[in-house]
Amino acid sequence: MLVPVRPTWKDRYPLVPIERYAAWTRDDATPFDPWIRTQVGAGGTVAAASARSSRITGTVLEWERWTGLALPEDGEYVFPGGPAPLRVDRARDVAVYWEPGVWITHRA
Structure with a gap:
């Protein structure tokens, strides 16, 4: 199964490219971001990061x-709130x- 994830803390680091952010880890080698960490803790693997996952256009x-x-x-x-x-x-x-x-990929 492939799960699209919006990292919880990415809005705190909006200028850091998502590819770098997704690779950040804590001292215990688990993912830095809480939501990515939850997915990995549930057996998932970070498959890819995309800077252009969805587009929002307005005036x-x-x-x-x-x-x-x-x-x-x-x-x-x-x-505010923008990753x-x-x-x-x-x-x-x-x-x-x-x-x-x-x-994030999860084995079924």
Whole structure:
């Protein structure tokens, strides 16, 4: 079975690429992230990490409402609860966010 996982603490490290984050371990050699650690503890194996697991696109105004932030210029923004930066293009009135994810395999 293949399980898509949204790491619990990734939003604390939004600038760290998901591939590196998913490989982090604690002193006891278990995964750093609690949800990845839970899956591995249940017998799962980290199969892959994807920086572009799902895409969320909206207008600049929509993203300002969703995040509670002003997005006054083009560029990347870190937002509360977001595990990766948001990319804003004001000229096109679009903001794009790619949700990162980790794939865990479990034997049936």
